[in-house]
Amino acid sequence: MTSILDDDIVQIPGMYAVTDDLAIAPLTPVLALGLLNRFKTPLTDLKEKVVIIRDKEEDKAIWSRFLLVRYHNPKIKVLALSKDLLNRDDSRWWRDIVLNDFKEDELGEGFTDWVSCEFKNGYNTLFWHSCWLIDQPLRVSFPHLFVRTINKLCAVSDIVSWNNGVILWNLESIFGTDVSLSPAPNAFNQFPSVMSTVVVEELRDLKALLQGVVPDNLAKDEFRWNLTSNADFKLSSVSILVSNAKELAWSLPIINMLDIIRKITIPAKIKILTWRFFINPLPLKVQLVNRGVSNFTSIDCIFCSTHPESLEHLFYHCHVTKAVWKRIYTWLDDEVKISLEEFKSFGSIQEKKKNINIKATLNTIWIALIWCTWKMRNTIIFDNGLFNFDEVISNIMFFSWRWSCNREPHSRISFYDWYKLPLLCNKTH
Numbered sequence: 001m002t003s004i005l006d007d008d009i010v011q012i013p014g015m016y017a018v019t020d021d022l023a024i025a026p027l028t029p030v031l032a033l034g035l036l037n038r039f040k041t042p043l044t045d046l047k048e049k050v051v052i053i054r055d056k057e058e059d060k061a062i063w064s065r066f067l068l069v070r071y072h073n074p075k076i077k078v079l080a081l082s083k084d085l086l087n088r089d090d091s092r093w094w095r096d097i098v099l100n101d102f103k104e105d106e107l108g109e110g111f112t113d114w115v116s117c118e119f120k121n122g123y124n125t126l127f128w129h130s131c132w133l134i135d136q137p138l139r140v141s142f143p144h145l146f147v148r149t150i151n152k153l154c155a156v157s158d159i160v161s162w163n164n165g166v167i168l169w170n171l172e173s174i175f176g177t178d179v180s181l182s183p184a185p186n187a188f189n190q191f192p193s194v195m196s197t198v199v200v201e202e203l204r205d206l207k208a209l210l211q212g213v214v215p216d217n218l219a220k221d222e223f224r225w226n227l228t229s230n231a232d233f234k235l236s237s238v239s240i241l242v243s244n245a246k247e248l249a250w251s252l253p254i255i256n257m258l259d260i261i262r263k264i265t266i267p268a269k270i271k272i273l274t275w276r277f278f279i280n281p282l283p284l285k286v287q288l289v290n291r292g293v294s295n296f297t298s299i300d301c302i303f304c305s306t307h308p309e310s311l312e313h314l315f316y317h318c319h320v321t322k323a324v325w326k327r328i329y330t331w332l333d334d335e336v337k338i339s340l341e342e343f344k345s346f347g348s349i350q351e352k353k354k355n356i357n358i359k360a361t362l363n364t365i366w367i368a369l370i371w372c373t374w375k376m377r378n379t380i381i382f383d384n385g386l387f388n389f390d391e392v393i394s395n396i397m398f399f400s401w402r403w404s405c406n407r408e409p410h411s412r413i414s415f416y417d418w419y420k421l422p423l424l425c426n427k428t429h
């Protein structure tokens with residue numbers, strides 16, 4: 001791929017790799033050959049493409065070109081809320097966006113509701129899916145008509161025609177034969193059922209709405225992003241929305257803890273496990289039973305077999321886990337300067353420890369304890385393993401050491417020093 005960049009950052013043409021998640025990385029000839037070899041792409045199948053990054057005309061921008069090649073018709077896919085538009089070869093990334101939009105739509109607000117269309121010639125405005133006539137898509141305002149539509153993805157321009165300067169809305173072309181297009185008062189007799197009456201009323205209202213609407217054939221449709229004041233799309237507007245959604249879903253202390261974990265240098269899967277721990281969707285037996293899953297021989301804790309396996313029991317109240325907490329607390333030595341109970345509470349660590357390095361070390365050890373306990377529990381359940389106290393303890397020490405080394409790559413911590421006095425490994429405390 002040859003690239004021509006903006007004047008500000010113009011460099012020489014180069015090769016770049018673009019992945020499904022839209023990451024662009026420079027590609028050396030050696031890497032490119034390696035990539036071609038891996039994908040077994042015949043050289044004759046390759047085409048040279050000139051793409052322009054950050055062109056002011058969006059249609060020529062690399063994103064537009066790339067999305068067009070990869071997703072065939074991204075504009076329609078983004079604006080239309082239809083699972084029918086998902087192709088088999090669409091990436092998981094794309095499918096996630098589209099399918100999540102459905103979930104959001106069920107809650108009354110989705111991606112498509114944040115895009116409004118300034119209707120001009122109607123070529124890029126979807127009749128049912130765009131917000132063009134009123135402040136919601138017509139598929140929402142007229143649901144009974146929408147389900148009877150043959151072409152759910154028609155553009156506004158598809159159903160407009162002109163006759164001697166008079167505009168005609170060819171609604172016949174978008175409805176099936178079961179929708180009568182005769183005027184509403186006469187139609188009541190033809191549709192005796194309640195459902196039909198609703199359809200007739202919707203049709204009457206739709207026609208009334210369309211009266212006086214005249215496309216501007218000389219201008220292109222424009223799209224506006226409703227979450228910013230100047231209508232330009234900004235990633236920050238989505239971040240703010242997500243933050244607000246989090247506020248609705250979780251209490252402030254939980255949000256703060258999730259944020260702290262996000263910043264800790266641990267592998268992503270460990271972060272996810274810890275997040276799940278705090279927002280409580282770990283697949284513990286008591287939770288699964290509440291959700292109707294009941295194929296267990298016993299819902300008791302796999303460590304002690306005497307209490308139901310809940311989050312509180314497994315991680316805090318079980319005598320087996322209590323012993324793990326105590327052993328790790330003893331390992332921390334007097335340097336820890338908080339009580340065992342305070343150490344067990346992630347929130348208390350944030351509150352009590354002011355030194356950033358000590359706090360980071362304690363957080364890492366705390367997370368390692370939760371991770372290793374969960375791993376041991378899963379090994380017993382799914383791999384018929386046996387509980388091994390020493391293994392859990394040494395794993396907690398090892399993983400917390402490894403993650404701490406990642407945090408401070410320049411100051412090497414030897415495992416021996418770590419094992420002896422983990423909190424003294426941070427010389428700046």
Ligand SMILES: [Zn+2]
Nearest residue numbers: 301303304318
């Ligand atoms: Zn137990």
